[in-house]
Amino acid sequence: MKxxxxxxLALSMLVGVSAAxxxxxxxxxxxxxxxxxxxxxxGDSEQEQxxxxxxxxxxxxxxxxxxxxxxxxxxxxxxxAIQSFNLKFPNVTFKTNYVQVNxxxxxxxxxxxxGQLPDILWxxxxxxxxxxxxxxxxxxxxxFKASEKRGDFNFEKDFKTExxxxxxxxxxxxxxxxxxxxxxxxxxxxxxxDAGISMDTIxxxxxxxxxxxxxxxxxxxxxxxxxxxxxxxxxxNFGWTSVDYPVIRSFGGDYFNEDGSIAIxxxxxxxxxxxxxxxxxDRLCVANGMSSGSSFQNGTAPFxxxxxxISHYDNLAVLKGNIDIVTFPIINGEQGRIGAGIAxxxxxxxxxxxxxxxxxxxxxxxFLNHLISYEGQQSLAEGxxxxxxxxxxxxxxxxxxxxxxxxxxxxNLEAYILYDERKVADEFYRYIRPNQMANVTLxxxxxxxxxxxxxPARYSIDEVIERTVSSLEDDLA
Amino acid sequence: xETTTATAKKESSLSKAxxxxxGLFLRKKGAEAIERRPKQPKRKMSRMQxxxxxxxxxxCSPLLIGLLLFTFVxxxxxxxxxxxxxxxxxxxxxxxxxxxxxxxxxxxGQSALNTLIYACVNIPLNxxxxxxxxxxxxxxxxxxxVFRVLFYLPVVIPAVVSGLLWKDIFDPTFGIFxxxxxxxxxxxxxFFQEASTSMFSLILMGCxxxxxxxxxxxxxxxxxxxxxxxxxKVDGANAFQRFANITIPMSTPIIFFxxxxxxxxxxxxxxxxxxxxxxxxxxxxxxxxYGVKIYWEAMKSGNIGYASALSWLLCIVISIxxxxxxxxxxxxxxxxx
Numbered sequence: 001m002k003x004x005x006x007x008x009l010a011l012s013m014l015v016g017v018s019a020a021x022x023x024x025x026x027x028x029x030x031x032x033x034x035x036x037x038x039x040x041x042x043g044d045s046e047q048e049q050x051x052x053x054x055x056x057x058x059x060x061x062x063x064x065x066x067x068x069x070x071x072x073x074x075x076x077x078x079x080x081a082i083q084s085f086n087l088k089f090p091n092v093t094f095k096t097n098y099v100q101v102n103x104x105x106x107x108x109x110x111x112x113x114x115g116q117l118p119d120i121l122w123x124x125x126x127x128x129x130x131x132x133x134x135x136x137x138x139x140x141x142x143x144f145k146a147s148e149k150r151g152d153f154n155f156e157k158d159f160k161t162e163x164x165x166x167x168x169x170x171x172x173x174x175x176x177x178x179x180x181x182x183x184x185x186x187x188x189x190x191x192x193x194d195a196g197i198s199m200d201t202i203x204x205x206x207x208x209x210x211x212x213x214x215x216x217x218x219x220x221x222x223x224x225x226x227x228x229x230x231x232x233x234x235x236x237n238f239g240w241t242s243v244d245y246p247v248i249r250s251f252g253g254d255y256f257n258e259d260g261s262i263a264i265x266x267x268x269x270x271x272x273x274x275x276x277x278x279x280x281x282d283r284l285c286v287a288n289g290m291s292s293g294s295s296f297q298n299g300t301a302p303f304x305x306x307x308x309x310i311s312h313y314d315n316l317a318v319l320k321g322n323i324d325i326v327t328f329p330i331i332n333g334e335q336g337r338i339g340a341g342i343a344x345x346x347x348x349x350x351x352x353x354x355x356x357x358x359x360x361x362x363x364x365x366x367f368l369n370h371l372i373s374y375e376g377q378q379s380l381a382e383g384x385x386x387x388x389x390x391x392x393x394x395x396x397x398x399x400x401x402x403x404x405x406x407x408x409x410x411x412n413l414e415a416y417i418l419y420d421e422r423k424v425a426d427e428f429y430r431y432i433r434p435n436q437m438a439n440v441t442l443x444x445x446x447x448x449x450x451x452x453x454x455x456p457a458r459y460s461i462d463e464v465i466e467r468t469v470s471s472l473e474d475d476l477a
Numbered sequence: 478x479e480t481t482t483a484t485a486k487k488e489s490s491l492s493k494a495x496x497x498x499x500g501l502f503l504r505k506k507g508a509e510a511i512e513r514r515p516k517q518p519k520r521k522m523s524r525m526q527x528x529x530x531x532x533x534x535x536x537c538s539p540l541l542i543g544l545l546l547f548t549f550v551x552x553x554x555x556x557x558x559x560x561x562x563x564x565x566x567x568x569x570x571x572x573x574x575x576x577x578x579x580x581x582x583x584x585x586g587q588s589a590l591n592t593l594i595y596a597c598v599n600i601p602l603n604x605x606x607x608x609x610x611x612x613x614x615x616x617x618x619x620x621x622x623v624f625r626v627l628f629y630l631p632v633v634i635p636a637v638v639s640g641l642l643w644k645d646i647f648d649p650t651f652g653i654f655x656x657x658x659x660x661x662x663x664x665x666x667x668f669f670q671e672a673s674t675s676m677f678s679l680i681l682m683g684c685x686x687x688x689x690x691x692x693x694x695x696x697x698x699x700x701x702x703x704x705x706x707x708x709x710k711v712d713g714a715n716a717f718q719r720f721a722n723i724t725i726p727m728s729t730p731i732i733f734f735x736x737x738x739x740x741x742x743x744x745x746x747x748x749x750x751x752x753x754x755x756x757x758x759x760x761x762x763x764x765x766x767y768g769v770k771i772y773w774e775a776m777k778s779g780n781i782g783y784a785s786a787l788s789w790l791l792c793i794v795i796s797i798x799x800x801x802x803x804x805x806x807x808x809x810x811x812x813x814x
Binding site: 103105106108109110112113134135136229230289290291292293434435436438439442445446449455457474 | 564565566567583648649650651667669670671754755756758773775776777778779780781
């Protein structure tokens with residue numbers, strides 16, 4: 001064969017392989033208006049299709065599952081849940097893959113391009129908006145309805161539905177929350193006691209003023225110890241929407257209006273940001289970009305706002321036995337909001353066509369169903385989940401059967417489950433497109449960062465708001 | 478006398494012309510003879526030769542397969558996607574929209590300007606610093622080898638590690654730089670914490686890798702024949718004259734190589750993603766480089782089609798600049814010339 005012919009043959013092969021890679025691996029999501037049912041809370045809809053949950057218990061299926069990487073706790077929890085699931089379906093196997101939480105969207109896109117989208121996908125409240133808007137995940141209402149029909153549960157009666165609402169939109173549910181996550185205030189009893197600070201005011205329902213009073217006492221103590229610039233009372237975690245968004249909402253502000261227009265340019269948001277800046281000026285909160293020499297995790301700061309399980313910190317040698325939790329301090333009385341969210345699992349469209357791969361699709365749902373069942377929740381707890389159950393019969397930490405509270409019954413675990421009516425997730429993401437999420441998140445982080453600046457050349461709060469509005473307008477253009 | 482000289486010149490040029498014509502004639506004849514030659518049947522390869530050829534292909538195949546799968550296929554894919562609205566899930570034809578939009582996107586302009594500033598300062602600075610560093614450690618000295626290792630060591634450290642290292646070094650509260658400044662009574666420097674000082678800090682940080690350029694310079698210096706310096710010394714050239722007339726001209730191929738690779742590397746640079754605030758963009762987008770813009774569009778916003786178009790525009794710019802550099806490389810002195 002002539003060299004030129006060989007060259008053209010090689011070139012055409014290259015083009016062929018490349019074209020296949022570029023186009024064939026792109027999985028077009030199914031038309032949401034055709035087979036995928038859309039329903040409301042009760043599951044009533046004209047388009048709804050009935051799901052047949054019948055399965056042979058010996059069905060042999062391999063399911064792919066994606067969980068967050070670098071999270072050993074999630075891995076042991078899910079392994080424990082798989083073990084108990086295998087008691088019902090012994091021949092179902094799982095192939096586990098991982099996704100980085102801080103690079104979630106990009107990795108999900110890559111998985112889709114590579115044709116590697118899993119059957120079951122870990123998600124949280126924020127990423128759920130991304131997955132939903134791209135029709136990557138299936139609505140679960142028809143499955144829930146089928147489960148109810150079978151007698152697995154009574155949705156309204158058995159579950160803490162407010163957490164399911166965080167995994168849905170207008171009554172259509174897209175994921176099952178594996179636990180109810182609420183931002184609470186962790187505190188280090190030993191550190192406060194050593195500093196001679198009274199903990200009398202630290203109780204569920206305490207106010208922001210109570211909290212700030214303790215922070216000021218800690219400031220005085222730290223200054224006396226010679227740590228004027230490097231010790232701070234609290235890891236506030238501003239910049240994490242589960243903290244800053246509820247604070248903004250507590251002042252009556254919001255990031256977006258319900259019609260999707262920008263809501264930041266308001267007196268309420270200004271008041272919230274002014275309060276945050278005051279914390280920096282009073283050296284209660286570390287300034288943006290500066291490093292704090294103290295942290296709750298290292299046992300040198302007495303408070304932190306977090307939604308983690310108590311075991312996460314109590315397992316650290318420096319904190320063991322010294323910590324407890326209390327509800328997030330209430331800001332502005334009735335208006336006060338508390339950050340909440342879900343981490344859970346969703347059923348992707350890759351789980352299989354409901355007709356041709358009925359078994360696989362149903363087995364994947366059965367696993368989700370198992371996660372929210374009594375046995376499933378208990379097995380997750382046995383695997384290390386120390387967060388409140390999404391089931392009403394297991395949510396109460398004083399319930400001796402609730403395994404999630406085991407080992408910590410002497411702590412104030414009620415802090416996780418109180419004030420459900422005040423809980424808000426980062427629902428403002430529903431007003432923007434998925435390709436705007438990254439820029440909007442960055443702009444909001446910039447707003448918080450500029451607010452928490454202590455640079456002599458920092459912007460005034462009015463300027464911060466003006467810049468944020470302008471940036472958001474660009475992001476949404 | 479004049480007539481004799483003129484005749485001799487005429488004869489000389491005539492004989493030269495004859496020789497040239499003869500040469501041309503012979504070459505023409507030779508070419509015709511080759512064309513007339515009956516085509517030889519292709520010699521069959523012996524078993525040994527076949528085996529050798531197969532072995533050759535097997536040895537090459539990892540590289541060829543790797544190139545095909547990890548370079549050519551992605552390149553073709555990105556070219557394909559650049560004509561589509563592609564977010565990883567849906568593919569809709571966009572024609573030339575992505576390319577046209579790149580010229581309307583303010584962020585592209587800003588990131589291109591930042592990249593230009595970075596390249597214009599960073600390239601000459603690194604070339605000059607690494608050159609003088611190489612000159613310093615080129616002389617035989619007791620600790621020369623130690624210094625060479627020390628200067629080259631940063632290049633061995635992975636980019637991610639060095640990025641994180643510099644993040645700590647430039648930390649406004651606990652960074653070693655500010656500790657030093659404070660210890661001599663100077664105020665803290667904001668480094669990446671303020672837009673006005675971010676680019677300076679990035680360029681300062683870029684000097685960390687001059688050890689890589691130093692090694693190339695050293696190899697160039699070693700290839701300069703010693704007798705050139707000795708002859709120059711005999712002719713009375715001083716150290717500066719030897720440097721200006723021997724060292725620099727003889728190391729122009731390495732200057733050229735460093736220049737080309739630095740231009741390409743600087744324009745593609747996106748290392749700020751590791752250490753700079755605001756996900757690598759810096760305050761007020763002061764560190765928003767073109768490479769970061771591509772990453773941001775593809776990985777954060779999911780505009781893979783647009784990011785592909787931006788990548789191809791960068792590829793075109795780099796190709797043009799490299800072409801210009803090669804076309805204007807007459808100043809490069811190759812030994813055989």
